Every structure is written in structure tokens, then in C-alpha cells.
Amino acid sequence: MDPDLLLQPRPPSPLQELRDERFERRGVRLLLKRDDLIHTTLPWDAAVRGPVELYPSGNKWRKLVPNLRAAAEAGQRTLLTFGGAYSNHLRATAAAGRLLGLATIGVVRGAELADRPLNPSLAQAAAHGMRLHFVERAAYRRRAEEAYAGELRERFGDFALIPEGGSNAAAVRGCVALGRELAGGTDRADLAAVACGTGGTLAGLAAGLGPGQRALGVPVLRGGFLTAETERLQQAAFGERRGDWQLEERFHCGGYARSTPELADFAADFERRHALALERTYVAKLLLGLTVLAEEGAFAPGTSVAAVVTG
Structure with a gap:
């Protein structure tokens, strides 16, 4: 069966205008592109200390469905993928x-984690039957x-990678x-902004925008490698770089799944202002970056900025 039918998506995701004085006093309109609402969530499960993800949400759905369809068409019955200890992608897969x-x-970075209790992200993946x-x-x-894929196939048998x-x-x-x-x-939107882990969402987002629009990626990892990786992904997908896009590297807050007092304070204040829970690994860093940029005058008056809430 087509993954689109079984996964029951509801695109396009809604666009929500958010009134925030830090943007308004600069003449900037802030919009939230609620990709987290492509699927509804999820009942609370005490066994994994959190809501259980019944559906891959946000940009994970957009990225997974083409790969799931390819696996189904090839007759594959097993998926293998990679992620860190707090990977949203592992859970969604x-x-x-x-x-x-x-x-x-799920091939998980960090052999030492095998001897520790599973954190909520990995517990959710395991609850859905993923072999870690x-x-x-x-x-x-x-x-x-x-060569490494070959070693994994020797261990686990055939799979779609x-x-x-x-x-x-x-x-x-x-x-x-x-x-x-x-x-x-x-x-x-004049500017569409998204938090970046691997660059795939930014690469597609930028290619889909129209003339006069631009995309901004906010990496959540240190390293400065995502410009080259996003270009590589666009070359693989389209044979060329597409769209007007750039990266803003200042808001990773120490690296993936890491935080700072500034990020913690910002997220708590944002939630109080707008009664909207912020996912900390990606979305909070994106909105922190956009708020700082707005206060620095990086956006011209009259600009509409759409922040993609990826999940």
C-alpha cells in the first residue's frame, strides 16, 4: 500500500501568524509554518515517559515518504537507518x-549507550519495534x-538503507x-527559515520557493559543514544548486541536543508569551536565532518571516 495512504498525512500544514513585539517593532511579520501538525499526536505512554509517536510528523514525514515508497516498490521488508541518542529521525522511522x-x-552513535537505560527518544523507537x-x-x-553497508548486511541481512x-x-x-x-x-513568505541537522529540508525548501523569496537555515550542530552538504544534496536531487539560501551558524548553542542558559531562558519566555510548547533541539534554536536577527535589524521593515516548526 502507498505510504501516503497508510500514514494519513494532511498537507499543506497550516500557517499561523504570531504577534511578537520583538518583531513588530521592527516592522517584521512572524509566521509559524506548523509542519508539526501534518499529523496529530499522540497518547501519553508512561512506559516511555512521554507521548508515543504513532506517525512520523513534520519534515520527517516529508523526507521519509519518498524513501518508504522506494523501499515498498523494491519489495524491501526491512529499513535500516542511523542516528544519535536523541534522534527524531530514528523515532519517526x-x-x-x-x-x-x-x-x-537503528544504528545508534555511541557504544556506551548500550549499557544505559534508554532515554525517551530511543525508548519510543524501541516501543515501535526498532532494533537498536x-x-x-x-x-x-x-x-x-x-563497505560499511556491506558489513551491516552481513550482520542483519538485506535492507533498504x-x-x-x-x-x-x-x-x-x-x-x-x-x-x-x-x-x-x-x-x-519573503523569508522561510528552518533549523538544520543534515541540510535535506533546507535543500528542498529553497528549491520550492519562488522568485524574490529566500531561505535561511539555522544549524543545530557545530562544524560549519552544512553549506557543502546542502549543496551536495541539491546536486544529487536536481543536478545544480537551486534557490536563494544561506546559513546562520551562530545559534547551535554548543551542538546537537545541547543547550545554554540563554536558550533555556528564551524558550521558557517564548512559551509564556505565546502558550506554545517549543521543541528544544531544533525549533527553540531556530526561533532564538530569528529573534536575535530581528532585534539586530537583519530583516527589512515589511518582511514576512516564516519559521518552519519541523516537529
């Missing part, structure tokens, strides 16, 4: 596999190598619709 009746294997395989960081760095974060050419093409949803009518 496990949820999709459960719904589609596919076995899932913990590896040393040196092995994890080989995740893009064909989905890269870390779900980001490959198919996923990038799946994210083009996100840009197109922001490219016209009342939903048109």
Missing part, C-alpha cells in the same frame, strides 16, 4: 515501520561507506512541496 509492517533497525544497534563513534563515521536524518535526493525532492506551500497567496 520506527513509527513509520510499525504502521507499514516493516522491520526497522549501538556502535563506536569511529564505526558511525563510516555510515556513508558502501535510509541515510542519517533521512536526507538524500529523494528526501530533498519530497521537501520541495514545503517551499511551494509558502510561495503564493496569503501563505507567501
Whole structure:
């Protein structure tokens, strides 16, 4: 069956205007592109100390569906993918596999985690039946190598391989619709901004925007590698760099799943102002970055800024 039918998406995701004085006094309109509402969530499950993700939400749905469709067309019954200890992608892949009746294997960075209690993210993945395989960081760095994929097939048998974060050419093409949803009518944004882990969502978003629009990526990891990686993904998907996009590297707050007092204070204040819970790994860093940029005068008066709430 088509993954679109089983996963029951509801795009386009809604666009919500947010009144925030820090933007308004600069003449900037702040919009939230609520990709987290592509699917509804989720009952609370005490066993995993949180809501159980029954559906892959947000940009994970946009990136996963093309890969799931390719796996189904190839007759694959097992998915293997990669992620860190707090990977949203691992959790989403496990949820999709459960719904589609596919076995899932998650290769997790950090062999030491095998001897520790599962955190809520990994517990959710395991609750959906994902087999977790913990590896040393040196092995994890080989995740893009064909030889390493061969070693994993010797261990687990045949599988459809989905890269870390779900980001490959198919996923990038799946994210083009996100840009197109922001490219016209009342939903048109001058600037579309998204938090970045692997660059796949930014690559597709930028390609889907129209003339005069631009995209901004806010990396949540240190390292300064995402410009080259986003260009590589666009080359793989389209054969060229597409769209007007750039990265703002200042707001990773120490690296993936790390925080600072500034981020914690900002997120708590934002939640009080707007009665909107902020996911901390991606969305809070994105909104912190946009708020600082607005206060610095980075956006011209009259600009509409759409922040993609990825999940």
C-alpha cells in the first residue's frame, strides 16, 4: 500500500501568524509554518515517559515518504537507518515501520549507550519495534561507506538503507512541496527559515520557493559543514544548486541536543508569551536565532518571516 495512504498525512500544514513585539517593532511579520501538525499526536505512554509517536510528523514525514515508497516498490521488508541518542529521525522511522509492517533497525552513535537505560527518544523507537544497534563513534563515521553497508548486511541481512536524518535526493525532492506551500497567496513568505541537522529540508525548501523569496537555515550542530552538504544534496536531487539560501551558524548553542542558559531562558519566555510548547533541539534554536536577527535589524521593515516548526 502507498505510504501516503497508510500514514494519513494532511498537507499543506497550516500557517499561523504570531504577534511578537520583538518583531513588530521592527516592522517584521512572524509566521509559524506548523509542519508539526501534518499529523496529530499522540497518547501519553508512561512506559516511555512521554507521548508515543504513532506517525512520523513534520519534515520527517516529508523526507521519509519518498524513501518508504522506494523501499515498498523494491519489495524491501526491512529499513535500516542511523542516528544519535536523541534522534527524531530514528523515532519517526520506527513509527513509520510499525504502521507499514516493516522491520526497522537503528544504528545508534555511541557504544556506551548500550549499557544505559534508554532515554525517551530511543525508548519510543524501541516501543515501535526498532532494533537498536549501538556502535563506536569511529564505526558511525563510516555510515556513508558502501563497505560499511556491506558489513551491516552481513550482520542483519538485506535492507533498504535510509541515510542519517533521512536526507538524500529523494528526501530533498519530497521537501520541495514545503517551499511551494509558502510561495503564493496569503501563505507567501519573503523569508522561510528552518533549523538544520543534515541540510535535506533546507535543500528542498529553497528549491520550492519562488522568485524574490529566500531561505535561511539555522544549524543545530557545530562544524560549519552544512553549506557543502546542502549543496551536495541539491546536486544529487536536481543536478545544480537551486534557490536563494544561506546559513546562520551562530545559534547551535554548543551542538546537537545541547543547550545554554540563554536558550533555556528564551524558550521558557517564548512559551509564556505565546502558550506554545517549543521543541528544544531544533525549533527553540531556530526561533532564538530569528529573534536575535530581528532585534539586530537583519530583516527589512515589511518582511514576512516564516519559521518552519519541523516537529
